[in-house]
Every structure is written in structure tokens, then in C-alpha cells.
Amino acid sequence: MSARDDTLSARFKGALGSFRLDVDLTFPANGITALFGPSGCGKTSLLRCFAGLNRLDDGDFSIEGEVWQDGKTFLPSHKRAIGYVFQQANLFPHLSVSDNLAFGLKRLARGEREAAARRFDELVSLLGIGHLLDRAPRKLSGGERQRVAIGRALLTAPKLLLMDEPLSALDFEAKREILPYLESLRKKLSVPVLYVTHAPNEVARLADHIAVIENGCVLASGPLTETLARLDLPIRREEGAGVAIDAEVAEIDAQWHLARVAFPGGSLWVRDPKKPVGTNVRVMVLARDVSLALEASENVSIVNHLPATVLKIADGDHPAVVAVKVDVGGTPLIARLTARSAVLLGLEPGKPVFAQIKSVAIVE
Amino acid sequence: MAEAVFLTLKLAVLTTILLMVVGIPIAWWLARSNVWWKEAVGAVVSLPLVLPPTVLGFYLLLSLGPQSPLGQAIKSVIGFTLPFTFTGLVVGSVIYSLPFAVQPIRNAFEAFGEEPLEAAATLRSSPLDRFFSVALPLARPGILTGAILGFAHTVGEFGVVLMIGGNIPGETKVLSVAIYDYVETLQWGKAHVLAGGMVVFSFIVILSMMLIERRMRERLT
Numbered sequence: 001m002s003a004r005d006d007t008l009s010a011r012f013k014g015a016l017g018s019f020r021l022d023v024d025l026t027f028p029a030n031g032i033t034a035l036f037g038p039s040g041c042g043k044t045s046l047l048r049c050f051a052g053l054n055r056l057d058d059g060d061f062s063i064e065g066e067v068w069q070d071g072k073t074f075l076p077s078h079k080r081a082i083g084y085v086f087q088q089a090n091l092f093p094h095l096s097v098s099d100n101l102a103f104g105l106k107r108l109a110r111g112e113r114e115a116a117a118r119r120f121d122e123l124v125s126l127l128g129i130g131h132l133l134d135r136a137p138r139k140l141s142g143g144e145r146q147r148v149a150i151g152r153a154l155l156t157a158p159k160l161l162l163m164d165e166p167l168s169a170l171d172f173e174a175k176r177e178i179l180p181y182l183e184s185l186r187k188k189l190s191v192p193v194l195y196v197t198h199a200p201n202e203v204a205r206l207a208d209h210i211a212v213i214e215n216g217c218v219l220a221s222g223p224l225t226e227t228l229a230r231l232d233l234p235i236r237r238e239e240g241a242g243v244a245i246d247a248e249v250a251e252i253d254a255q256w257h258l259a260r261v262a263f264p265g266g267s268l269w270v271r272d273p274k275k276p277v278g279t280n281v282r283v284m285v286l287a288r289d290v291s292l293a294l295e296a297s298e299n300v301s302i303v304n305h306l307p308a309t310v311l312k313i314a315d316g317d318h319p320a321v322v323a324v325k326v327d328v329g330g331t332p333l334i335a336r337l338t339a340r341s342a343v344l345l346g347l348e349p350g351k352p353v354f355a356q357i358k359s360v361a362i363v364e
Numbered sequence: 365m366a367e368a369v370f371l372t373l374k375l376a377v378l379t380t381i382l383l384m385v386v387g388i389p390i391a392w393w394l395a396r397s398n399v400w401w402k403e404a405v406g407a408v409v410s411l412p413l414v415l416p417p418t419v420l421g422f423y424l425l426l427s428l429g430p431q432s433p434l435g436q437a438i439k440s441v442i443g444f445t446l447p448f449t450f451t452g453l454v455v456g457s458v459i460y461s462l463p464f465a466v467q468p469i470r471n472a473f474e475a476f477g478e479e480p481l482e483a484a485a486t487l488r489s490s491p492l493d494r495f496f497s498v499a500l501p502l503a504r505p506g507i508l509t510g511a512i513l514g515f516a517h518t519v520g521e522f523g524v525v526l527m528i529g530g531n532i533p534g535e536t537k538v539l540s541v542a543i544y545d546y547v548e549t550l551q552w553g554k555a556h557v558l559a560g561g562m563v564v565f566s567f568i569v570i571l572s573m574m575l576i577e578r579r580m581r582e583r584l585t
Binding site: 051052053076077078079080082083084086088090091092093094103104107108136138152153156162 | 479480482483484485486487488489490491493497498501502504583584585
């Protein structure tokens with residue numbers, strides 16, 4: 001069995017104060033799993049259970065053959081090979097940036113420490129914090145602080161990286177500054193990451209797998225594209241609901257500054273992302289940007305028409321609206337239509353349609 | 365006169381060192397413990413704030429004296445009873461000044477909250493290591509305040525000294541008692557020198573404490 005199709009399983013059950021958590025979660029041992037849900041749904045508590053910062057009596061979690069919690073064992077936080085990135089960067093104010101980075105590193109066992117120390121320079125340049133090493137944390141911007149916090153967590157050679165809404169305390173500019181770093185980490189890391197967020201755009205940009213949490217339970221868990229396209233989940237009601245598709249740059253139209261990105265089942269024209277042919281990209285198609293037609297119409301301004309088959313129709317966030325899930329050669333899309341249009345077009349499962357896509361965003 | 369000054373400084377330095385050794389763990393426990401009776405302990409520690417020093421001195425005299433079981437136990441270990449000795453004065457001073465040291469340190473431990481300690485725990489830092497590498501450095505301004513208040517308070521104490529120390533030159537005759545003596549014997553000139561010196565000393569201590577503390581706090585935010 002290759003490392004890629006390995007999975008991790010965790011179970012946590014019990015009360016924290018007045019809040020009840022009852023979670024049974026399986027997620028890939030590779031890549032980023034988003035724990036997605038509204039505020040107060042228990043995603044942070046769940047993350048703290050993985051870290052050993054919260055203790056529920058009933059829990060099971062093992063990683064790489066090491067039991068962190070089961071009926072008999074509860075490993076305290078400092079004995080778990082975790083990296084934890086808090087909502088607030090939580091740097092030690094009495095230490096310089098480089099001492100903050102080295103804090104966990106210095107406390108590793110000898111063999112691990114040397115291996116991690118070798119990664120110091122690489123990680124510092126990957127996160128773009130080389131020029132900050134001598135500064136005090138109070139002299140950093142919010143985004144810089146959070147990058148240092150990420151570096152500090154990664155330098156402990158974690159077996160599991162836990163990130164608790166690392167962008168939520170940042171303003172728009174700082175978010176924009178830090179997201180590219182997270183994306184490059186996502187490509188270079190081989191550590192499983194649990195990433196708590198309630199922002200659908202962060203999920204679309206970063207996650208490979210998503211677990212939807214509500215009221216302390218896992219409502220659904222699965223690969224990103226498939227799960228985002230499920231109509232029975234609250235995620236589609238969120239502002240900006242849509243589908244994320246992993247695609248590849250297939251062709252560039254230099255004259256019109258467009259690029260064709262191909263995915264299993266079809267391709268889309270998007271604004272030229274200035275990336276060479278063959279690059280993997282992720283595109284986001286929002287439900288409100290998809291409309292459905294019964295025939296391919298050539299005389300409209302929309303460039304992207306894809307033949308599709310209706311899979312399912314569900315109520316939308318308002319009585320006037322429905323969400324229609326269609327299949328494009330194996331890739332799902334969601335269209336947000338008025339209920340009247342759905343009836344006038346006679347939409348029903350199995351009906352062939354054309355999906356017209358008004359805009360496609362490249363998210364990475 | 366010089367003897368009294370030297371004795372007072374020796375007493376204050378020793379007391380401050382002991383206050384830190386005893387007070388920091390007590391402050392840490394008061395800040396972190398969840399047991400329901402911890403505030404009762406906190407109140408006992410704070411008693412000297414409200415009790416007249418003579419009351420405290422009176423009970424210390426009784427409990428440490430040769431008639432009490434505690435006094436006898438101490439005598440069997442160290443060979444003498446504590447009242448009217450320098451050692452006894454140190455013990456009394458530590459008890460008397462404890463709340464002045466513990467309160468600011470406890471506040472400092474409570475002020476930085478769980479977050480830095482949790483961050484340290486996720487970075488492989490054991491509980492003891494967290495105390496020394498994170499809690500103590502972050503509480504530095506409060507610890508400094510506690511030490512200086514404890515020191516200054518010991519320099520100025522009178523009632524407790526008089527009750528359990530008496531007035532033995534070179535052993536228990538500290539500044540405040542010496543001033544009282546000079547006034548009683550109408551040597552106002554000498555009393556002025558010591559009293560005026562105390563005013564200047566206290567002013568310098570308080571001012572430098574405030575300045576150092578402000579700088580420390582700025583560096584920790």
C-alpha cells in the first residue's frame with residue numbers, strides 16, 4: 001500500500017462544559033483536510049482534542065503506529081508530534097523571531113533535531129521571513145507574525161499539522177499576502193494537515209479533503225470537489241458556494257489573453273493565469289455564475305458552454321431559488337436558478353442540458 | 365548608626381531572596397490552581413495587609429517562643445528559639461512582607477493567560493519547562509515589582525520587629541527601631557539623618573521600579 005492512499009481515523013466523544021462533541025473522522029494521511037463549519041460548531045474543540053489541549057475521556061487516535069489517545073492512554077500535548085498554528089499567532093513576546101522559531105526545535109530529541117535544523121533555512125525562505133529573524137514579535141505585522149507561527153510549528157517535525165483559522169484574525173491585505181505561502185506549503189509538505197475554517201474561499205484554495213462539522217458532529221467528509229457539490233450540505237448555502245475543480249492548463253490563446261484549462265469531462269476558457277501549459281491549477285465555479293440552457297446557444301457573450309446531465313434538484317436558500325447539480329463527464333457542477341426557470345425548462349434528473357458558465361476563478 | 369543601616373540592608377536583602385523563593389511558587393499556585401479552597405490560602409497570605417503589625421508580631425512571638433510546641437521543635441533543630449534573634453527577624457519579615465510580593469507576581473501570572481503556555485505545550489515543552497521558559501520570563505515585570513515592594517517594606521517595618529526582635533544592637537536593632545530610639549532619647553539630629561535618608565531611599569526605589577517596570581512591559585507587548 002502506498003503512502004498516498006493511507007488514511008487516518010479519529011474518534012472523540014464527550015462533553016466540554018455544556019458543549020457535546022461526537023466525532024468520527026477519517027481523513028487522508030496526505031494533504032490538507034479542511035474542517036469546515038459555522039462558528040461554535042466544535043471545529044476548534046475538535047482540533048484541541050487532536051492536540052491534547054482538550055481531554056475527552058472517550059477518544060481514539062493513533063498516528064504512525066503511536067497511540068496518542070485510547071481507552072488507556074492519553075499522551076500530554078508536549079509528547080505529541082504536532083505542529084499547532086493558533087488563530088492569534090501566539091508568539092512568545094520575550095523571544096526574538098529566530099528564538100521563537102527555534103523554541104520547539106530545541107526541545108526535540110537529538111536525531112530529530114538535526115534533521116529539523118537542516119530544514120530551518122529552507123523553511124525560512126519558503127515563508128519569506130529571513131529578514132525578520134532578529135526582530136521582536138511586537139515589531140511584526142499580523143501577516144508576518146502568522147508566517148513565523150507557521151514556521152515555528154513546522155520546525156518541530158510534526159506528524160500532524162493543526163491549523164486553527166490561521167487567517168481569521170488577519171485583515172484582507174494580510175490574508176492575500178499569506179495565502180500564497182500556504183499554497184506553496186501545501187505542495188511541499190508531506191504532513192497531514194487539519195485546517196479549521198469557516199471561509200469557503202480558503203477551503204477552495206487550500207483543501208484536498210473536506211469535513212463539514214455541525215453541532216459537534218461530522219456531517220459529511222470526502223474529497224473536495226465531490227463534497228462541495230453535494231446538495232444536502234449546509235456549505236452550499238454559504239455566500240460564494242460553488243465547486244472547486246482541479247484542472248490543467250491545456251492551451252494558451254495569447255491574442256485574447258485566455259487559457260483553456262482541461263479537467264476530466266471537459267475544459268473551460270479562463271483568463272490567462274500566466275502559467276505554462278501542463279501546470280496544475282484549481283478553478284472555482286460559483287453556483288450563481290452557472291446557468292442552464294436546453295440547447296447550445298452560440299449567440300451569447302458567455303464563452304463556456306458545457307454539455308451536462310441533470311443529477312439532482314434541491315431547494316435553495318430562498319423559496320424563489322433552487323440548486324441544480326449537473327454532471328459534466330464525471331465532474332459535478334452546481335447551478336443556482338430561479339425555481340420558475342427550473343419548471344419552465346422542465347428540469348429533472350437525467351435530462352441533458354448545457355451549462356453556461358459566466359465566470360471562472362482560478363484560485364491558485 | 366552605620367550598624368543599623370547595614371543590619372537593615374542585610375535583613376532586607378535576605379528577606380527579599382526568601383520572598384522570591386517562597387512567594388513565586390505560592391503566586392503560581394494561586395494563579396493556576398482550580399481547587400475551591402485556594403482563595404482561603406490567598407486570604408491567609410494577605411492577612412498581614414490588614415492586621416496591625418503588632419498583632420502579627422504578638423502571635424509570632426507566642427508561636428515561635430520557647431513555650432510553644434513549634435518553638436520547641438525549632439529549638440531542637442537549630443539549637444535556639446527565634447524571638448530576639450536576627451534569624452527570627454528574617455522569618456517574621458518574610459511572613460509580614462509576603463502579600464506585597466505575592467500579589468503582583470500572581471497578577472502577572474494571571475495576566476498572560478493560557479495562550480502562551482498552550483503554545484509552548486504544542487512545541488514539546490514540558491510543564492516544568494513551560495514554567496521556567498515561558499511563565500517566569502513573561503511575569504518578569506510583576507516579579508520585579510514584588511521583589512522591590514517586599515524589599516522596601518522590610519526596610520520600613522517596625523511593629524513586627526519590635527515585638528519579636530526587640531532592640532539588640534547589631535542583632536535586631538534595625539533602622540526604624542533606631543529612629544524610634546533616637547526620638548525617645550531626644551537625639552533629633554540623628555533621627556533626622558536616618559528618617560530623611562529613608563525618605564530619599566524610598567523615593568528612589570519607587571521611581572526606579574516604575575521606570576524599569578514600564579520598560580519591561582513595553583518589551584513584552
